[in-house]
Amino acid sequence: MYKNLKKVIKKIVPKALIYKNEKFLRSVIALKYKGNTFKCNICEFKLSQFIENERGGRLCPKCGSVSRSRRLWHILKDEVEGKVMLHFSPSLKLSQNIKNSKVKEYITTDYVGEFNANKQLDIENINEPDQYFDCIVCFHILEHIKLDTKAMSELLEY
Ligand SMILES: [Zn+2]
Known part of the structure; x- marks a missing residue:
């Protein structure tokens, strides 16, 4: 779902606008992942699961951090x-x-x-x-x- 949503947003929204509104866009996406199974140690967001990115990494939906940044x-x-x-x-x-x-x-x-x-x-x-x-x-x-x-x-x- 995240990968498809990201593709659609990248196709229809200009890159500069995405960067300018990244925090808002991530907050909207993060709603789907809200939960109590995990907690991102960088942004403190509590989530049901991390998003698996294209390279197999685990992305925080709220702040966009990858596993290596959290470590x-x-x-x-x-x-x-x-x-x-x-x-x-x-x-x-x-x-x-x-x-x-x-x-x-x-x-x-x-x-x-x-x-x-x-x-x-x-x-x-x-x-x-x-x-x-x-x-x-x-x-x-x-x-x-x-x-x-x-x-x-x-x-x-x-
Ligand atoms: Zn985070």
């Missing part, structure tokens, strides 16, 4: 307090949760402009002071980088 938040939520963080290509809701936590400073970056971020850092040549960050979130990024070993050595400097 990451489960790990990070108790680790961010007082930290200076750098987050590459942050998903929207996970990013909001980190911003709303007791993080000392939170810098988000996206090099290609697919995510909402406040900087556009090149992971192969990060233009920030050395040893500045306490925590760097670089999750599902390195497999897209040509010079991944250079990127990793760059991350090590920060």
